[in-house]
Amino acid sequence: MSGAPPWSGKVLKGSSVDSLREYLQNVREVKATRFEVQWNPATVAIDRETAIRSLRRVSRDGATFTFAANEPVVERIRPGSILWVRDLALRKVDAVGTEGASSRCTRKRSA
Numbered sequence: 001m002s003g004a005p006p007w008s009g010k011v012l013k014g015s016s017v018d019s020l021r022e023y024l025q026n027v028r029e030v031k032a033t034r035f036e037v038q039w040n041p042a043t044v045a046i047d048r049e050t051a052i053r054s055l056r057r058v059s060r061d062g063a064t065f066t067f068a069a070n071e072p073v074v075e076r077i078r079p080g081s082i083l084w085v086r087d088l089a090l091r092k093v094d095a096v097g098t099e100g101a102s103s104r105c106t107r108k109r110s111a
Contacts, residue, residue: 014057015057017055017057020051020057024051024087044073044083045086046083046085046086051088055067055085063107065083065085065104065106066103066105067104067105068102069098069103078096079094080092081093081096081105091105093105093106094107
């Protein structure tokens, strides 16, 4: 690898669209062993390109993800969904809300 990643030494700011995009565009993928996956029907997978295009914010505690509401895959997210954002997160969704042009997916914090 030539040099440190662009975000090295910086805090990933979940409230910054530019910071999220920079991370997703530059994160080095770990080459995985290939295997067959049978997804749970409740899983909503957000691929890298979709995340770069539509992810707007991640709350500081990682419990709330905000996406552009006009992204087709975001319309499939419901309470009970399993949200998989490639290279970033895997969360069960407890609540979904829409505010203007954004949709929010929230996971309740454990006690």
